[in-house]
């Protein structure tokens with residue numbers, strides 16, 4: 294019996310893509326030093342996926358966990374900037390590439406950390422992008438993590454496919470904003486995860502409303518929050534709803550996003566911490 298056949302025999306989810314997924318997963322390095330792996334994805338760009346990845350990672354770190362972020366958004370990496378890390382001095386040790394750490398101790402690996410200029414353009418085709426992600430998993434000395442968050446590029450292209458099909462994900466958090474277009478596309482991301490048999494932990498609705506700092510009136514620049522609707526249509530729970538707040542951008546632009554208090558994501562981190570599915 295081949296390795297693939299024996300893996301498929303014991304796999305509970307026999308679907309169309311199960312064999313290919315099993316084969317991909319069997320080829321990636323097993324890491325006992327990373328306990329839970331959570332991907333953060335969005336169907337569409339600019340909805341705040343990297344912001345949510347960084348804040349969720351910070352919330353976990355504030356709870357005392359050892360946390361890392363694998364920035365799989367190879368062509369548009371923003372995690373180093375959001376967390377105040379500069380590129381150009383990556384070193385390698387016995388256990389592999391040493392991931393730089395933020396002020397709070399979050400370990401980060403991102404292609405931008407290899408460049409001195411953060412505006413360096415990466416003009417690579419799909420297989421090279423996928424190769425970089427695999428290397429970030431296999432060749433980085435993550436050195437014992439409770440949670441590794443994987444910040445995906447938007448959409449359902451090569452890199453999200455590689456991550457969902459290859460890395461041993463415990464689940465996915467999907468970020469969306471309340472525009473109809475974003476919602477149409479978030480459903481594609483949800484379908485992709487379902488097709489590849491990756492559990493969806495839940496969704497985060499970002500930029501859902503804005504509270505006027507002068508009078509406190511709540512307005513909805515992108516239309517009323519659509520969490521309930523999306524949840525009813527997809528069967529996936531909305532775990533956090535975030536307002537539009539200038540502090541998200543100002544803390545991020547200063548590289549201090551991990552210092553921002555976000556009660557909604559701290560609560561979500563608590564739910565993840567206690568979720569049986571992740572341990």
Ligand SMILES: Nc1ncnc2c1ncn2[C@@H]1O[C@H](COP(=O)(O)OP(=O)(O)OP(=O)(O)O)[C@@H](O)[C@H]1O
Pocket residue numbers: 335337338339340341342343344345366369371446447499500535536537538539541542543545
């Ligand atoms: N809740 C929010 N309130 C205000 N600004 C926000 C909020 N969420 C994100 N932003 C801002 O929106 C911009 C895009 O956010 P971010 O880079 O996290 O999005 P993304 O979905 O990861 O984008 P990409 O498609 O490039 O991967 C950033 O300038 C960020 O500071």
